[in-house]
Amino acid sequence: MKRYDYIIIGGGIVGLTIARELKRREPSRTVCILEKEADVAVHASGRNSGVLHAGFYYTANSLKAKFTRDGNAAMRAYCKEHGLRINECGKLVVAQDESELAGLEELKRRADINGVELVWMDEEEMKTIDPNARTYGKALYSPNTASVDPVEVCMRLKQENIENDVEFHFHTQYKKHKGGAVYTTSGAYRYGYLINAAGLYADSIAHDFGFGLTYTIIPFKGIYLKYTKNKTDVTTNIYPVPNLRNPFLGVHYTKTVDGSIKIGPTAIPAFWRENYSGFSGFSFKEFLQIVGYEAKLFLTNSFHFRRLALEEMRKYIKAHFIRLGMSMVQSIDPKGFGHFLRPGIRAQLLNKQTLELVQDFVIEGDGSSMHVLNAVSPAFTCSMPFAAYVVDQITEKRGGTL
Template identity: 75%
Template sequence: MKGVTRKSEEDVLVKRYDYLIAGGGIIGLTIARELKRRYPEARIAVIEKEPDVAKHSSGRNSGVLHAGFYYTADSLKAKFTRDGNEAMQAYCREHGLKLNRCGKLVVATDESELAGLEELKRRAERNGVELIWVDEEETVRIDPNVKTFKKALYSPNTASVDPVEVCMCIKKEVASQGVDFFFDTAYAGHKGDTILTNRGPFGCGYFINSAGLYADKVAHDFGFGRKYTIIPFKGIYLKYAKNKSDVRTNIYPVPNLNNPFLGVHYTKTVDGSIKIGPTAIPAFWRENYKGLHRFKMSEFFQILFYEAKLFWTNSFHFRRLAVEEMKKYNKANFIGLSLKMIKQLDPKGFGDFLRPGIRAQLLDKQTLELVQDFVLEGDSRSMHILNAVSPAFTCSLPFAAYVADQIEERRAAAPAAPSSQGTPVLR
């Protein structure tokens, strides 16, 4: 899939595109798809530093298509999750991709958590999302093994997909329409309209940064996102290897809505398997998956600096979060947290920890708060997706249309020259 569509004498020196996208995750792929849909004749390319698409968050996430009831009504996530759930399920059906409409139960462990369920129900109503009250008897009919206090919430539209399968399908689709892919090609800087990479320069009419874990660094190179930095969190799941039948649906606890993490929960995968997780362990460099793999000293010191500040100030109760998350490296403790929501499960039935993922979580350096909604900054020459965290996979199709709208607005407002400062989009 490597190559260019035009090969004039000039193109031998610089590969030229109307739109150049950095990042081959679900966001980069769906933006390429949306741009090609709007501008069929446009020359579009995706550069990706890995050997294929979906090598990081997009291929390592839970695969859950969320319904959209966790988020406040004024957030971008609320709208895009609701619409994205429907759009992604339709995409999977259209292309014959695996889809497990297994639903989700959100359960309470005691009286104190009922208020959290009430707030989720209010958010669902404001967001136009179907979320149903069920009592203990009705909960048992959905999943006989679930344990809840008095009542629970049921989301019938929550589903599971294979995230890698989805990304590969979109790659194949857009490549067949003329989008070029350049793998093992890493962003290295820019000079005006020329994007520099380890594989040579690319000329582009418009540059789109969807670089995930490195989106902030790329944005800073263009003068955007200066108030933010990425703080990585490691998410690990543990597979229940004994069988696929002990849990029938996704089972989630009442979350702490002051932070973006949903707590240890049961996930039914697209093939019906059961896993628990994820963790939200503070990582020490951006691709801190295992051991010293891809260790970078400069990243280590920068991230450690901000994590130390968070620990010292205890912003958003980071101190307690860090301690509790580190305990989850202990398998018995991790399993114990999940058993609170289940009547009976064999603790010895769990297998190994699954492949970890890294959440590229944006931190506001001034307030020391985690940014919970999507953040875009850009002008008439470039757009930077700074915070595309969970549930970005669910949101990706309508979010891509939103990004394309923002690009059109920027270009229409200043068609002749780029502005000197970016304007943050509503968060």
């Protein structure tokens, strides 16, 4: 049974950046990543929009506010340092009517408090950024929002970790732990310290260690629709004013790293954790548990879940999905949209007692293990400073030493 100083469960962006941070601080420590798939970034980390957010959506006292601002700068610098593709196309946040102007004011207030650059623009100024964008009276422009290829970033982080002697064990799924060892589908591994960064399964592994017992993961399916007519009808990311009471930003236009255009995503409640399409990844146990909680949310209408669920299900209708995006632009060819892109699943933490979605990062642990229960969107943007925070917390739990 091989022993490692640190074992990380999960080969997504969070596991990769935590491994990198551990090696940066203590190069002599042995670190390995256990991943149940054949490679890194198979799930949310490789299926997200690729947008590097700037950090103006979040309240100043949240971890998200600081991590997004700092993570944006860190990830942009990392891509440039390693020659990875980046599209620094910015973002416009537009209003549909007078009632949404107050939402823009709140975003600007949060940006100013968080130290994030966000610029007021009238309709004429906005056209210098994207002539096709449409707003009511004024808009906000974020010059630091950018797009990257998330798989490319994760593959570079994987290679950097390998160069720093981090070991990867693929096709290795967690089963249980006992006496300082984890038991997997590929045998047992002994650890000095365990870090759970398992994304969709982080809650169930944490429960096995006695942590996160008030929480459960509710999966939401995100799907984008590609605009195949051209790459020029939209030149920047265009977002609506979001409902700040829930963690979803609404249907928007995204400019990808290669300049392509897509609209989305959905936030459709999923029925099991890897409910990508058909019955792939189906688990009857997960189905019963997740549908049970979704039924509670529907009946109690917590955080307006009933309306959210019904609205999101309608987005399976392609024509309706397209109409939602048309109000943010002067013109777009509804026949220019092609196929739905491969879906992603967002692991959204639910407080089982209050039936509210948890909108900030949550980690729990002790002197022998740490559990990333809620690597909440935009976790990809936040990953580097968040990893440093996790390692800081591990150091504190272990009495000041790694």
